[in-house]
Amino acid sequence: MTKEEEKEIINKKKKTVKAIFTKERILTENSDAARELYNQSRYGILLEDGKVQLSLIEGLYLLEKKKIKVVDNKNKKIRFDDFLKKAEKLEKQFWTRHCVFKDIRDRGYIIKTALKFGAEFRVYDRGVKPGEDHARWIVYPVGEASSLTWYEFAAKNRVAHSTRKRLMIGIVDNENSVTYYEIRWIRP
Amino acid sequence: MTKEEEKEIINKKKKTVKAIFTKERILTENSDAARELYNQSRYGILLEDGKVQLSLIEGLYLLEKKKIKVVDNKNKKIRFDDFLKKAEKLEKQFWTRHCVFKDIRDRGYIIKTALKFGAEFRVYDRGVKPGEDHARWIVYPVGEASSLTWYEFAAKNRVAHSTRKRLMIGIVDNENSVTYYEIRWIRP
Amino acid sequence: MTKEEEKEIINKKKKTVKAIFTKERILTENSDAARELYNQSRYGILLEDGKVQLSLIEGLYLLEKKKIKVVDNKNKKIRFDDFLKKAEKLEKQFWTRHCVFKDIRDRGYIIKTALKFGAEFRVYDRGVKPGEDHARWIVYPVGEASSLTWYEFAAKNRVAHSTRKRLMIGIVDNENSVTYYEIRWIRP
Amino acid sequence: MTKEEEKEIINKKKKTVKAIFTKERILTENSDAARELYNQSRYGILLEDGKVQLSLIEGLYLLEKKKIKVVDNKNKKIRFDDFLKKAEKLEKQFWTRHCVFKDIRDRGYIIKTALKFGAEFRVYDRGVKPGEDHARWIVYPVGEASSLTWYEFAAKNRVAHSTRKRLMIGIVDNENSVTYYEIRWIRP
Numbered sequence: 001m002t003k004e005e006e007k008e009i010i011n012k013k014k015k016t017v018k019a020i021f022t023k024e025r026i027l028t029e030n031s032d033a034a035r036e037l038y039n040q041s042r043y044g045i046l047l048e049d050g051k052v053q054l055s056l057i058e059g060l061y062l063l064e065k066k067k068i069k070v071v072d073n074k075n076k077k078i079r080f081d082d083f084l085k086k087a088e089k090l091e092k093q094f095w096t097r098h099c100v101f102k103d104i105r106d107r108g109y110i111i112k113t114a115l116k117f118g119a120e121f122r123v124y125d126r127g128v129k130p131g132e133d134h135a136r137w138i139v140y141p142v143g144e145a146s147s148l149t150w151y152e153f154a155a156k157n158r159v160a161h162s163t164r165k166r167l168m169i170g171i172v173d174n175e176n177s178v179t180y181y182e183i184r185w186i187r188p
Numbered sequence: 189m190t191k192e193e194e195k196e197i198i199n200k201k202k203k204t205v206k207a208i209f210t211k212e213r214i215l216t217e218n219s220d221a222a223r224e225l226y227n228q229s230r231y232g233i234l235l236e237d238g239k240v241q242l243s244l245i246e247g248l249y250l251l252e253k254k255k256i257k258v259v260d261n262k263n264k265k266i267r268f269d270d271f272l273k274k275a276e277k278l279e280k281q282f283w284t285r286h287c288v289f290k291d292i293r294d295r296g297y298i299i300k301t302a303l304k305f306g307a308e309f310r311v312y313d314r315g316v317k318p319g320e321d322h323a324r325w326i327v328y329p330v331g332e333a334s335s336l337t338w339y340e341f342a343a344k345n346r347v348a349h350s351t352r353k354r355l356m357i358g359i360v361d362n363e364n365s366v367t368y369y370e371i372r373w374i375r376p
Numbered sequence: 377m378t379k380e381e382e383k384e385i386i387n388k389k390k391k392t393v394k395a396i397f398t399k400e401r402i403l404t405e406n407s408d409a410a411r412e413l414y415n416q417s418r419y420g421i422l423l424e425d426g427k428v429q430l431s432l433i434e435g436l437y438l439l440e441k442k443k444i445k446v447v448d449n450k451n452k453k454i455r456f457d458d459f460l461k462k463a464e465k466l467e468k469q470f471w472t473r474h475c476v477f478k479d480i481r482d483r484g485y486i487i488k489t490a491l492k493f494g495a496e497f498r499v500y501d502r503g504v505k506p507g508e509d510h511a512r513w514i515v516y517p518v519g520e521a522s523s524l525t526w527y528e529f530a531a532k533n534r535v536a537h538s539t540r541k542r543l544m545i546g547i548v549d550n551e552n553s554v555t556y557y558e559i560r561w562i563r564p
Numbered sequence: 565m566t567k568e569e570e571k572e573i574i575n576k577k578k579k580t581v582k583a584i585f586t587k588e589r590i591l592t593e594n595s596d597a598a599r600e601l602y603n604q605s606r607y608g609i610l611l612e613d614g615k616v617q618l619s620l621i622e623g624l625y626l627l628e629k630k631k632i633k634v635v636d637n638k639n640k641k642i643r644f645d646d647f648l649k650k651a652e653k654l655e656k657q658f659w660t661r662h663c664v665f666k667d668i669r670d671r672g673y674i675i676k677t678a679l680k681f682g683a684e685f686r687v688y689d690r691g692v693k694p695g696e697d698h699a700r701w702i703v704y705p706v707g708e709a710s711s712l713t714w715y716e717f718a719a720k721n722r723v724a725h726s727t728r729k730r731l732m733i734g735i736v737d738n739e740n741s742v743t744y745y746e747i748r749w750i751r752p
Contacts (some may be wrong), residue, residue: 005346066369080425088398089449095400107376137376142338143400143486144491145432145467150359152304157369168376173491174401175421181345182374185367187355188295188311188325210652212659212707234740242685243738244709261653279709303708303737306531323630333502337468343494347531350538401642483752499752503578513752523713526706533745544728547714557721562746564671564687564701564732 002019012087017068019059021078024090026059026070030054037067042110042129050066055113056087056094057101095172097121100141100170114138118159123168137168137182144173205256207247209266209274214247214258216240225255225337230298230317243301244275244282245289252290281329285309288329288358291366308348311356325356325370332361345373397454397462402435404428413443418486418505431489432463432470433477440478442480467477469517473497476517476546477519479554490514494535499544513544513558518551533561577629581632583623585642590623601631606674606693619677620651620658621665628666629738631649657705664705664734667742678702682723685746687732701732701746708737721749 019028028034030050036042037052043062044054049134054062060083062068069079078086088094097120104111104123112130114122122135138160142148160167160183167183205225216222218238223239225231231250232242242250248271250256258266266274276282276343285308292311300318302310310323326348330336348355348371355371361368393413395404403554404410406426413419413428420430430438434457438444444455454462464470473496480487480499488506490498498511514536518524536543536559543559581601583592594600594614597744601607601616607626609617618626624647626632634642642650652658661684668687676694678686686699702724706712724731724747731747 045305061191064476083400085449090481093400095398104376107375109376143466143469144338144489145473147335147337147468150330150332153369154332154359154367168374171342174429174434174489177492179375179492181341181371183371184292186291186356188297188368210659212657241738241740246738255631261649278707280711282709283711301708301738303527303530303735304741304743306527306534310526339491339494339496342491343531343535346494346538347511350534480752485752506624517713520714523711524628525711529745530735530743542625542748547718555718556752557717557747558750559747562732562744564668564673564744 016066017062019054019062019070021070021072021083021086024056026054026056026068028068029053037062042112046068055098056083056183057113059115060087060098061102061105086133093143096141096143096172097110099172099176100139100178103170104139112137115164117163119156119163122165135165138163139167139168139170141170141172144171157183161185205250207217207242207250207256207258209247209258209260209271211278214242214244214256216236216242216256225250243260244279245285245301248272248275249290249293256290281331284329284331284360287360287364287376288327288366292327292360299327305351307344307354310353315348323353325354326351329358329360329366332359349373392442393438395405395446397446397459399434399466400500401433402430402444404430404444413438418488431475432467433489436460436463436474437478437481469519472517472519472548475548475552476515476554479546480515487515489551493539493541496531498541511541513542514539515544515546515555517546517548520547532558533559537561580630581626583618583626583632583634585623585634585647587638589621590617590618590620590632592632601626606676620655621677622659623671624648624651624662625666650728657707659705660705660736663736663740664703664742666705667734675703681727681729683720686729699729701730702727703732703734705734705736705742708735709720721747725749 004087015033017031017034018030019026028037028051035046035050038046043058044052047053059068059070062083063070063080063083072078101111101121108126110124110129111121114120117138119138120141121139123137123139124130124133125136140156157167169181169183170178172178203214203221204221205222207214216225216239221237222240226234232240233247236240247256247258251258251268251271258271260266260338278356287344288309291300296314298312298317299309305326307326308329309327310319311325311327312321319320328344345355357369358366360366391409393404393407393410395402400546404427406415406552410428411422419434420428423429431499435444435446439446439456439459446459448454476497477487484502486500486505487497490496490539493514495514496517497515499513500506500509501512516532545557545559546554548554579597581592581595581598583590592601592615598616599610602610607622608616611617613708623632623634627647628636629669634647636642643717649727665675665685672690673687674688678684681702682703684705685703687701687703688694688697689700721731733745733747734742736742
């Protein structure tokens with residue numbers, strides 16, 4: 001191992017942020033590396049005490065990317081699978097939502113939950129951070145074998161329209177890959 | 189009533205085109221007024237013998253607008269309700285399709301059926317007549333209480349994409365009013 | 377019972393893969409027997425952590441074949457009937473789709489879902505695995521008592537044509553047996 | 565008018581076969597020109613008295629092509645429209661069937677009714693005359709806005725299979741143009 005490689009590994013280790021899985025959220029340690037998750041990439045929210053609070057969706061993604069390591073109340077390490085099992089008990093449609101979150105993030109967009117808007121997610125234009133500008137889309141993740149009524153379809157469009165965002169449906173197939181459709185209400 | 193108004197009424201009466209309801213289509217008389225339905229507004233198709241052949245959907249619309257009067261084989265007048273009853277027996281989803289056809293026509297677009305494209309209707313841009321340019325949309329009329337699978341949703345998008353048209357869904361509610369959504373497949 | 381037979385039975389028992397039913401998918405244990413489901417027969421997809429993710433359709437089929445045993449979050453065994461009941465709540469037309477999936481699989485073909493192609497399933501030629509070559513058919517499973525418009529029929533053909541696959545309709549009758557029709561658009 | 569042109573007109577007149585519209589069939593005069601309709605192109609059937617008996621579908625087609633002129637019992641000329649009106653009263657779906665018959669004939673195939681086979685039409689390969697070889701297809705003409713049940717679909721396939729012919733569906737759209745689909749029952 002060269003010194004360069006050694007350094008890099010140390011660097012990486014340093015940067016792996018420790019986080020604790022409390023019932024419905026993930027709390028990071030109080031560190032610069034933790035705050036960087038928020039400052040740089042807008043994961044979670046910055047708390048007054050210097051920690052970052054992540055959603056379960058964000059937590060799993062960062063765990064998968066090895067940006068954080070997660071422990072429980074007793075400081076016991078939580079692996080990807082255990083995390084997922086816990087999260088699936090707490091939140092509906094967790095896997096489908098994870099697939100869409102991951103796909104959008106991997107494409108270079110910032111994606112946040114959007115409860116306030118009545119939607120699963122909001123997505124910002126590439127290069128835009130929340131706060132700098134409004135989100136461009138609201139996104140609904142669905143499984144390929146599910147279905148929807150036109151009432152649900154109309155409701156989703158109304159939500160998007162009333163929040164001045166575009167509506168995007170992300171359909172997750174059995175291979176976890178996502179197909180997107182943008183929909184807009186028109187008066188032709 | 190002024191002479192002008194009187195004239196107009198007479199004119200209109202003159203122009204009501206007589207048409208015959210055969211089981212599968214509506215055939216107009218051979219007259220300039222009949223041919224104007226095609227020449228001006230692209231209703232039906234122009235036959236070699238100078239008559240215009242209308243679809244049942246077009247026939248009901250023109251009957252409602254009092255542009256044609258319809259008779260059966262025995263020259264007996266067919267009213268709106270009778271026409272509708274006959275048409276609903278012959279064609280599936282006739283009322284839903286009628287509502288969308290009527291709404292689009294009333295908005296000033298030319299709308300034609302689109303079996304070849306794998307859709308119920310094709311719609312031309314305002315001011316464009318079939319033949320002058322390609323249709324802009326394919327349109328699927330659906331009743332508000334129906335539903336669809338994401339496979340069907342994806343299929344409709346694929347049809348639109350492969351025919352280089354935009355996809356429009358027209359949802360007909362219980363008051364016969366239509367809400368439109370334009371959908372496109374995107375790779376964000 | 378000969379020793380050979382005894383061995384085989386033990387072998388089979390060993391090979392029954394344990395899998396967990398989460399709301400949206402089936403996850404196998406991390407084992408060689410599990411991975412063989414994917415490697416040998418292309419059930420599910422292979423995850424990075426060594427497990428195999430199955431769709432509900434695949435899960436029920438493998439459960440029926442006793443290739444997997446399924447448990448819920450609390451490690452409670454899920455039987456065929458319970459599995460079916462859960463799946464029917466989550467996915468539309470589950471039984472009809474199951475019948476076609478099962479029948480095609482039993483005939484020695486690999487069949488996968490096909491949202492991206494705008495169809496329920498895609499089917500590979502005998503002996504061909506996904507990735508080695510393109511799928512030969514897209515398949516639409518329908519119940520014998522349903523019906524379709526010619527617009528829908530034309531749309532399915534257009535989807536098949538635009539994806540360069542053959543169109544197969546699988547009609548499931550009341551005894552769960554499937555009749556297949558291959559359809560192609562021709563210009564005679 | 566040149567002598568050449570004059571000759572041609574006389575020639576044509578000579579060849580326009582006179583035929584009489586009896587209730588459900590068309591009977592030609594007893595002439596070589598009439599028999600040529602059968603001998604050359606297999607229109608109708610050759611009667612023992614030297615006349616040719618045409619179906620209504622064949623009659624309308626030949627009238628449209630000006631190969632025959634049709635009169636009623638009182639020797640009064642019957643024009644295309646009157647012919648059609650009479651035929652539509654006598655036979656179901658006459659126009660849709662006419663469109664398919666015309667389209668197939670115009671493409672150079674011999675097409676005959678196929679009551680015995682339980683189908684609307686049978687079609688022979690290009691260049692093949694009935695009697696020389698078996699028909700290749702049975703054809704069902706349908707209107708684009710109609711629909712079918714899978715029972716009807718299966719029945720049509722069974723008819724084709726049991727008569728060792730291929731099944732062709734000809735869908736007539738509102739512009740009288742026909743789209744064809746060939747369907748075969750397969751055991752994959």
